Amino acid sequence: MINVKSVFLRIVQVFLLMVLVIPGVASFSWGDEVYFVNGDRISGTIVRMEEASLFVETTHSGEIRIEWAKIKGFSSTTPLTIELGDGAQYKGPVKFTEAEGLQMVEPKELIEEKSQKETKDFSLDSIAAINPMPWFRYNADAFFGGNRTAGNSETQAINASTEATMRFGEHRVGLGGRYNYGESVDQVTARNSRGSLNYDYFLTDKIFLGLDELFEQDSFQDLTLRSSTSVGVGYQFFDTQEHELAIIGGIGFVHQDFKTRPTIQSPTYLWSINWGYWIIPDGVRIFLDHRGFKDFGNESTALRVNSSQGIRIKINQHLYLNFAYDIRFNSQPLFQTKKLDEAFIFGIGMEVGS
Numbered sequence: 001m002i003n004v005k006s007v008f009l010r011i012v013q014v015f016l017l018m019v020l021v022i023p024g025v026a027s028f029s030w031g032d033e034v035y036f037v038n039g040d041r042i043s044g045t046i047v048r049m050e051e052a053s054l055f056v057e058t059t060h061s062g063e064i065r066i067e068w069a070k071i072k073g074f075s076s077t078t079p080l081t082i083e084l085g086d087g088a089q090y091k092g093p094v095k096f097t098e099a100e101g102l103q104m105v106e107p108k109e110l111i112e113e114k115s116q117k118e119t120k121d122f123s124l125d126s127i128a129a130i131n132p133m134p135w136f137r138y139n140a141d142a143f144f145g146g147n148r149t150a151g152n153s154e155t156q157a158i159n160a161s162t163e164a165t166m167r168f169g170e171h172r173v174g175l176g177g178r179y180n181y182g183e184s185v186d187q188v189t190a191r192n193s194r195g196s197l198n199y200d201y202f203l204t205d206k207i208f209l210g211l212d213e214l215f216e217q218d219s220f221q222d223l224t225l226r227s228s229t230s231v232g233v234g235y236q237f238f239d240t241q242e243h244e245l246a247i248i249g250g251i252g253f254v255h256q257d258f259k260t261r262p263t264i265q266s267p268t269y270l271w272s273i274n275w276g277y278w279i280i281p282d283g284v285r286i287f288l289d290h291r292g293f294k295d296f297g298n299e300s301t302a303l304r305v306n307s308s309q310g311i312r313i314k315i316n317q318h319l320y321l322n323f324a325y326d327i328r329f330n331s332q333p334l335f336q337t338k339k340l341d342e343a344f345i346f347g348i349g350m351e352v353g354s
Helices: 004-025
Strands: 032-036 041-050 053-058 062-067 071-084 089-097 101-105 119-122 127-130 136-149 155-168 171-184 187-202 207-218 223-239 243-258 264-280 284-295 303-314 319-330 340-353
Touching (some): 041 071, 071 101, 089 119, 155 340, 223 264, 243 284
Antiparallel strands (some): 032 071, 041 053, 041 127, 053 062, 071 089, 071 127, 089 101, 101 119, 136 340, 155 171, 207 223, 223 243, 243 264, 264 284, 284 303, 303 319, 319 340
């Protein structure tokens, strides 16, 4: 019998694999260095510079904040976007030497048009920001995957999803949809779908209020429509092109319509974790999209979890390969159906964004 403990054990196992094993293979990505006025230096990944502070992601202390006045220079093997006081922006890797100071090699596509490499010199005083976030950002992707086997057994599965996120000022809006279908020996084994809508309002750079709406349908759970509406408070630990991590907790209300049984309505608790990290910048990304509900009303005390975790490998600027392990858990299923649905999904997707 599958219980709650076994479900979370599976999630933890996959999570630890992504966090501990895979980043270890790509440890070479921590190639930036910051040099201090007092002679010290640290290694990590430069995240951004704003409001006279430099933020650096380190292996030992996470993201740390360094006063700009304490810095003598820095170097970066990955391209940085540097904005000067006059608004001009330059992008490229940066090197630092005592003799020459800060220098940036021009972007590769410009170098190829020139007979020799050119550099741009900077002084620390001239830099207004590093990797500044634009006021309006968006990201949208569509994914299609599946598999088919033939011979002693015949199975096939189709998985499709789409997501879009917009961030403008203090506001963030997200839309998403997913469809899963499975068949074995001409018998349908899975048919479910879900859609989501969420809105976040940032009170500070890190703290936000969230409104979340989730719609679910599942033919094998006799579920015509489950609507989960919730509000909560979240914390945005990281929000950069390289690293995203946000958690949210709150309370809500669930309305469930079934084909053959009465409607169920109950209050619920909500928690979610959204994490993404480029272990190889703009090449390989690991992700976790976890959302859970715990009903506490008279009509339902069910625990429900949707969790998707995996790895994304970019093919080119817009196309990527996706490998994911999906979990759908319901502690109170109908008609003696299984509590846990799990799937290993692979396929190809397309992504656009700013």
